[in-house]
Amino acid sequence: MRFLRCTALALVGCVFLSWLHPRRTMRAAQVPADPGATSHSAPPAVPAVTWSRQIAPLVYQNCATCHHPGGGGPFSLLTYQEAFRHGPQMAQVTQSRYMPPWLPAPGYGDFLGARRLSDEQIALIRRWVASGMPEGDASIAPPPPHYDATWQLGKPDLILTIEHPYALAAGGTDVFRNFVLPYPLTATHYIRAMQILPSAPQVVHHANVLIDRTASFRRRHPADWEDGIPGMELELDAGNTFDPDSHFLFWKPDTPVLEEPAGMPWRLDPGNDLILNMHLKPSGKPETIGAQIGLYFTPEPASKHPMLLELEDDRGLDIPAGDRSFQVQDELELPVDVDLFGIYPHAHYLGKELEGWAILPDGRKQWLIRIPDWDIDRQSVYRYRTPVFLPRGTVVHMHYVYDNSEDNVHNPNTPPIRVRAGNRSVDEMAHLWLQVLPVNTAKGSPDPRLLLEEAWMEHRAKRNPGDLIALYNLASALAGLGRYAEAAADYRQVLAANPRDARTLNSLGAALENAGDSSAAEKEFTQAIALGPDNCDAQFNLAELELKRSQFAQAAEQFRDLLRNCPADAGAQSGLGVALLGEGDSASAEAEFEHALDLDPANFTALYHLGEMAIESGSPERAVEFLQKASAQRPDDVDTRERLAMAYAQSGRQADALTQLRAAVQLSPGDANLHALLSQVLSAAGQLQQAIEEQNQALHFEPNDADGWNNLGVLEARLGHTAAARADFERALQLAPDHAQARANLARLPRQ
Amino acid sequence: MAWRATVFLLGCLSMVARAAEPFGTDLNGRPIEQIAPAGAKAVVLFFATSDCPISNRYIPEIERLDREFAPQGVHFWWVYPDPGDTAAVVRRHDEDFQIHADQVLDTEQRLTRMAHATTTPEAAVFLSTAAGLHEVYRGRIDDRYLALGQERPAATRHDLELAIRAALDHRPAVKPGGPAVGCSIVPRNAP
Numbered sequence: 001m002r003f004l005r006c007t008a009l010a011l012v013g014c015v016f017l018s019w020l021h022p023r024r025t026m027r028a029a030q031v032p033a034d035p036g037a038t039s040h041s042a043p044p045a046v047p048a049v050t051w052s053r054q055i056a057p058l059v060y061q062n063c064a065t066c067h068h069p070g071g072g073g074p075f076s077l078l079t080y081q082e083a084f085r086h087g088p089q090m091a092q093v094t095q096s097r098y099m100p101p102w103l104p105a106p107g108y109g110d111f112l113g114a115r116r117l118s119d120e121q122i123a124l125i126r127r128w129v130a131s132g133m134p135e136g137d138a139s140i141a142p143p144p145p146h147y148d149a150t151w152q153l154g155k156p157d158l159i160l161t162i163e164h165p166y167a168l169a170a171g172g173t174d175v176f177r178n179f180v181l182p183y184p185l186t187a188t189h190y191i192r193a194m195q196i197l198p199s200a201p202q203v204v205h206h207a208n209v210l211i212d213r214t215a216s217f218r219r220r221h222p223a224d225w226e227d228g229i230p231g232m233e234l235e236l237d238a239g240n241t242f243d244p245d246s247h248f249l250f251w252k253p254d255t256p257v258l259e260e261p262a263g264m265p266w267r268l269d270p271g272n273d274l275i276l277n278m279h280l281k282p283s284g285k286p287e288t289i290g291a292q293i294g295l296y297f298t299p300e301p302a303s304k305h306p307m308l309l310e311l312e313d314d315r316g317l318d319i320p321a322g323d324r325s326f327q328v329q330d331e332l333e334l335p336v337d338v339d340l341f342g343i344y345p346h347a348h349y350l351g352k353e354l355e356g357w358a359i360l361p362d363g364r365k366q367w368l369i370r371i372p373d374w375d376i377d378r379q380s381v382y383r384y385r386t387p388v389f390l391p392r393g394t395v396v397h398m399h400y401v402y403d404n405s406e407d408n409v410h411n412p413n414t415p416p417i418r419v420r421a422g423n424r425s426v427d428e429m430a431h432l433w434l435q436v437l438p439v440n441t442a443k444g445s446p447d448p449r450l451l452l453e454e455a456w457m458e459h460r461a462k463r464n465p466g467d468l469i470a471l472y473n474l475a476s477a478l479a480g481l482g483r484y485a486e487a488a489a490d491y492r493q494v495l496a497a498n499p500r501d502a503r504t505l506n507s508l509g510a511a512l513e514n515a516g517d518s519s520a521a522e523k524e525f526t527q528a529i530a531l532g533p534d535n536c537d538a539q540f541n542l543a544e545l546e547l548k549r550s551q552f553a554q555a556a557e558q559f560r561d562l563l564r565n566c567p568a569d570a571g572a573q574s575g576l577g578v579a580l581l582g583e584g585d586s587a588s589a590e591a592e593f594e595h596a597l598d599l600d601p602a603n604f605t606a607l608y609h610l611g612e613m614a615i616e617s618g619s620p621e622r623a624v625e626f627l628q629k630a631s632a633q634r635p636d637d638v639d640t641r642e643r644l645a646m647a648y649a650q651s652g653r654q655a656d657a658l659t660q661l662r663a664a665v666q667l668s669p670g671d672a673n674l675h676a677l678l679s680q681v682l683s684a685a686g687q688l689q690q691a692i693e694e695q696n697q698a699l700h701f702e703p704n705d706a707d708g709w710n711n712l713g714v715l716e717a718r719l720g721h722t723a724a725a726r727a728d729f730e731r732a733l734q735l736a737p738d739h740a741q742a743r744a745n746l747a748r749l750p751r752q
Numbered sequence: 753m754a755w756r757a758t759v760f761l762l763g764c765l766s767m768v769a770r771a772a773e774p775f776g777t778d779l780n781g782r783p784i785e786q787i788a789p790a791g792a793k794a795v796v797l798f799f800a801t802s803d804c805p806i807s808n809r810y811i812p813e814i815e816r817l818d819r820e821f822a823p824q825g826v827h828f829w830w831v832y833p834d835p836g837d838t839a840a841v842v843r844r845h846d847e848d849f850q851i852h853a854d855q856v857l858d859t860e861q862r863l864t865r866m867a868h869a870t871t872t873p874e875a876a877v878f879l880s881t882a883a884g885l886h887e888v889y890r891g892r893i894d895d896r897y898l899a900l901g902q903e904r905p906a907a908t909r910h911d912l913e914l915a916i917r918a919a920l921d922h923r924p925a926v927k928p929g930g931p932a933v934g935c936s937i938v939p940r941n942a943p
Contacts, residue, residue: 074805085803085836088936089900098901170849171812173905202805284808285849349905375901409898412905425905 049128050136051080058121059083059090060145062100065254070149072201072253078144080135091129094122101378108370109343111382113255149201152257153193156294158185160274164226165290168203168280173412174377175280176232176425180218180225181293183272190265193296194249195257196276200287205279205377209249209293211266212273214239232348233423234275242480244449245308248342248435250381261341263303264437268295281377306341306437307449309456311356311398313430314421315464319350321416324405326350328430330398330463335455336448338436339387343369345400346431348376349410350419353401356432361393368396368434375410387437398432446481453477468494472504479507484515502528506538518545536566543575552582570600577609586613604633612643620650631660638668642677654685672701676708679715688719706736713745722749775863776831776856779839784856787863788880793825794919795885796912797876798893799869800830802837802845804935807873810893811849813907814875818853821916830855833864833872833937861940871932875912879919889915891928899933 049055059067059077066073076082083090093099094117102115128134160181168175198204212218216237218225238244247266249258260266268274276291313328320326345354351374358366369382390396404416412426413419419428438448454477460470475490491508495501509524522545528538543558556579562572577592590613596606611626627644634640641664648657661678668674679694695712699705713728726749732742774783788795798814800807818828830853832842839857846855858864867876867890877889894907911928918925 074808075803081836085834085938086935088938093900096899096901169812171809282809282812283805284811377903409902409904414908 048134048136049124049131050134051083051128052136052138052141054124055083055128056080056141056144058124060142062115062117062121063090064145064147066100068145068147070201071147072204074202080138080141084133084135087129087133091126094125101380103371103373103375103378103380104382105370105372108367109382110385112385113383149197151195151197151294153195153259153296156195157297158189158295160184160293160295162228162276162290162292164228165199165288166228166280168200168287168289169282170284170286171282173282174205174425175230175282177228177230177278177280177289178217178234179228179276179278179291180212180221181274181276182215182218183268183270183274185268186270188267188269189295189297190267190299190301191260191295192265192298193257193259195294196251197256197292197294198278199290200283201253203280203283203287203289204251204253204291205281206253206379207251207279207291208277209251210234210236210275210277211245211249211268212236212275213243213269213271215271215273217275218273231423232277232425233429234277236275242447242450242453242476244453246306246435248308248344248381248383248433250344252380261304263300264306265298265300265302267302279377304437305449306435307452309396309434309436309452311396311432311434313398313400314428317402317419317421317428317430319402319404319419319428321413321418322405324403324407325352326402326404328400328402330430330432331395332456332459333395334390334392334436335451336438337392337440338390338448338452339439340368340384340390340434340436341387342381342383342435344381344431344433344435345369345371345374345398346379346429346433347374347400347402348425348428349412350402350404350408350428351376351400351430352403352408354432355397355399357397357399358388358390359395359397361391366390389439390436396434398430400430400432402428450477450480454481466497468497472507475511476507479511479514482514484511487511488515500531502531502535502538505531506535506541509538510541513541513545518548521545533565536562536569536572539565540569540572540575543572543579547575547578547582550582552579555579556583568599570596570603571605573599574603574605574609578605581609589613602629602633604630607633608640608643611640611647615643615647615650620647623647624651624653636667638664638671638674641667642674645677645681649681649684654681657681658685670701672698672705672708674698675701676705676711679711683715683718688715691715692719704735706732706739706742709735710739710742710745713742717745717749725749773860773862776858776860777839779843779855779857781839787827787829787856788878788885789827791825792827792880794821794827794888794916795878795880796821796826796828796916797831797863797867797869797878798828799864799867799872799874799876799937800832801834801872801935801937802832802841804872806897806934808849810873811851813893814873815851815853817913817916821920824920826916826920828853829863831858831863831869832856833858833861833869835859835940861937864937870937871934872937873934874932877912877915877919877925888919888925889928892930892932895929897933898930 063077067075067077069076075086077086100115100117104111106116162179162181166177196207214237217234221229247260274293276293280289309332311330311332313330316328343356345356347354354371354374356368358368360366368388404411404419406414406416421428438452441448454474457470457474457477460467461474471490472494475487475494478490479487488508488511491504491511494504495508498504505524505528509521509528512524513521522542525538525542528535529542539558539562543555543562546555546558556576559572559576559579563569566572573592573596577589577596580589580592590610593606593610596603607626607630611623611630614623614626624644624647627640627647631637631640631644641660645657645660645664648660658681661674661681665674665678675694675698679691679698682691682694692712692715695708695715699708699712702708709728709732713725713732716728717725726746729742729746732739774785775787776784778784822828832855837857842855842857856863867887869876869890873893874891875893876887878885878887891911893912895909896904896907909929911926914926
């Protein structure tokens, strides 16, 4: 019931993003038979290419998702007149494969929604333009697809809106801007789909949504977050629990809705922020950039937990001016089997060739992606048509080539200058993100995401011993895996470089306490607290330590002090309740628990104790209410189920009580007390034979329990098994010669 | 001496006689008979299409040049050669893009032919002399776009600006450093 607050600080790069399930709003374009085409007899000349017969279906299939009124493309291509107007460009841009936008080379990864045109399709457009762009028989043209620019899945459950729209200038270089959208609800929700509706889709090149679990970005920009903050990448503080980023929430113009695969919704908790990172391209006219994010909920929490991993080599980026082939690389060995769902390569303007591949344990090379001619304007998340299985021991590689010469047209510096890693568009980046889902996890083995985190952070920390965040995250992963001594050693390394880091002091304290060294832990907590009044986590942990030592007055003092610094801390509020309870002041304790529930209706400690207090004060129905909620928070907590069973039993709900106790016994089969309780409830329900079996179970685990033998005797006697009952009572008296009840029961048995 | 040399060079470029027919119409349908107002030293035609993204992205740049060179006697015209760009379409476009400029609907593409323009965006610079208009430059505005899909973050060579300065200084005109990139002007036999 005690939960140490350990902190996991995960840094998130320019992340994103989620499953893109493009919803096809267009009707399938079919090539209708052209009756005119066959009516001519010889000579069988090359049939004319017409808009109606070949080009319209091709355009509707491959271009119209963006090129429709209100779409992300700059003009519509839905009608013959429109296509005629842009015909020569259509031939040019398809020939050069600039359109449709698609960077990955074919044969280096089988991606969903691949947009590459075939050579035949390109030739068709070329022939059509060369022959004067004839319309042909308009009556055989397929009907143009229909798009509407509103919510594709109906009205969202929650719509978040940018409060202060951004004024984008008519001209100038591209703008990268981050808008903070606080999650306004007071309950957790699971998101199965998200749609972004920018007010001016044509200037939004792409957008990423990040989840800021701790509102860290907003707190870092208190004065101006409402107006949006410039920057291509951002770092977020992942906060107190191991909760790695798991989804690519990446938006591009032709994928209006991001629908998550079954079982893989993402989560929003009260206090979270969404950060909308938009790449804006000035269009020639001043634009007001607003956006709405529509969220669709599902009541089901995730049953599968993917994780984002990053390969990167930002430190290796130090590109001399003029260098046309500067290379960086990274690699990571996977400690568990995973399915690779998606991949997101990322560089800025100097990136030229971006490659990712895997070397499987048997030595085979498996390409994951290859982008031979990188263009940041057309970047995307790529999802595999079927997830790529990568067994444990696979080494994933990233290899990027940069061109910092003046021949690179994208080069933002003329003349070229030395370029290093950074967040501005004149800086560079070398990132390869992977979305993986651990598979084949054996029952009872540790959370495979922690093993991935360990491998990833260990690799980062080895590669760059100065990377304290990696070292910290590594320590947190080790602590999460229960390897407290190793964790403590790594935390100490962080502290060697940064002795006054309260967060690390606190985490070290937690690791030490978990390792059983509570006096060393106390020292670390105390040191963290001494660093400033805002170290509420350390105060909390110290107070909990005092509770454990039954130093209730000290704990109460600590919690009160904490609440002065962090007034809305429901955990501290309920902790104070526990301390007061320990001091015997149950009236004050009850008030604190109720206050804790005002702050957080799901606070387990408050629910549990209020339930217990209700049982004691003879209000079992009220107890049931609290304990049901408590048990919903921690379904595996045996103690709570036991209390709940007791409350049910006292409310006359024997069947419910039995269900709870059976579930509890399943969770903890060797617990004699549970079997004994189950036996009592069964006996009250008249199921004496089963009651006897359970009582025997209890005595099997605790054979020296005189009360238990006495109770078994009573059950046997009620079934008329006088001899057995006699033996039981005698056994009880053997163990406790002055057991008055057993003696009386023995006397009451009929004599033979 | 300098003047002579310039005249000699300009001689290589086409000499445009006063058009017998109007150059096009303004947004109110009135014919435009004269594109070089009295006192103008040079005339710049900016060929534009209302829905060509690259053309539109150059609007701020053309406005900048207009502001800078109008006081020096350079007259700017925005020329719309696509028959789809009707007065209503262009008016709407002007509102969207906040354009305040002299505009020609070149429905018959006479200005397009006169300047030999093939693309939007593209610009032509004419010197205005007693003998008529001499085209001294025709081509891209700058080198931001090298081809469709090949875009610099910002231009490094401002061809049109260089050409205007050369014309005002009576220096030999510069040649564009690369092709105009954007949307082809589809010749007049459009549907």
